[in-house]
Amino acid sequence: MTETPALSMRPLDWAMLLLLSVLWGGSFLFVGLAVVDFQAFTIAFLRVVIGAAVLCAVLVSMRLKMPTKPGIWGAFFVMGALNGAVPFSLIAWGQSHIASGLASILIAVTPLFAVVVAHFATTDERVTFNRVTGVFAGFLGVVVLIGPEVLGGIHTDLLAQLAIVLAAAMYALASVYGRRFAKLEIPPLVVATGQVSASTILLLPIVLLVDKPWQLAPPSVVSWIAIGCLGVLSSGIAYLLYFRILASAGATNLMLVNFLVPVTAIAAGIIVLNEVLLAQHIAGMLLIAIGLMLMDGRVVAKIKALM
Secondary structure: OOOOHHHOOOHHHHHHHHHHHHHHHHHHHHHHHHOOOOOHHHHHHHHHHHHHHHHHHHHHHOOOOOOOOHHHHHHHHHHHHHHHHHHHHHHHHHOOOOOHHHHHHHHOOHHHHHHHHHHHHOOOOOOOHHHHHHHHHHHHHHHHHHOHHHHHHOOOOHHHHHHHHHHHHHHHHHHHHOHHHHHOOOOHHHHHHHHHHHHHHHHHHHHHHHHOHHHOOOOOHHHHHHHHHHHHHHHHHHHHHHHHHHHHHOHHHHOOHHHHHHHHHHHHHHHHHOOOOOHHHHHHHHHHHHHHHHHHOHHHHHHHHHO
């Protein structure tokens, strides 16, 4: 079965996907700076509350209004749990026990879940040979990109690893669940604002009960700047892009961002930290590129047409 034209990736979709990968890839740097003074759940909460404030300001400036129907807000809270509060909490706890490199590999299984969930939950994103092959090629590329050394802890802290995998499953479910907002003709900005606001409300009691931030020393200016970047760039703008891509390109194509994030993280390390580009990085990025082309399908179709 072939991909429906409505869910093919247009140049604008690819541009938004690349920008989203940069914003989420940069979040690793911001979290690394903020974690010096803030605890994990507090970082997650501040990230979404600042993101919600930014999106609300944009919403007001564009004279858009939030829906008032309880059913829609119920969907916002489901989306906020699946795409924010639950995975943010699972990842925060998981990364306290395993290396961030291993966590990145585990979270990259999101497209695998997305392909399966979309196949059973939608009528226009069925599993195809190209999709499955592309997903596995992309996942292999992520493993090669990060390097085999992070696999040394694959048999330790099993519960932490399962927490990261469960977070990936939550993201996949969210990508499919979120399609309902496009069918309701709710603007992506409104959906993003509703979801991040719901995530804020859901995370607040976790922060108060677990982190107790009032007991900590005053954070540094650098940590506050990092938190601001997380909220404005990696949450506010990022989720606006997320829902625009979801509405125009579908759940499975959106999950390609999980393959691109490690690439942008490596690039940031080379540019900002003067890290060296290794052969494994080149090989990994080539595999990811192959996976992206297979899942998009257009390059394969053109090759077949020429044969």
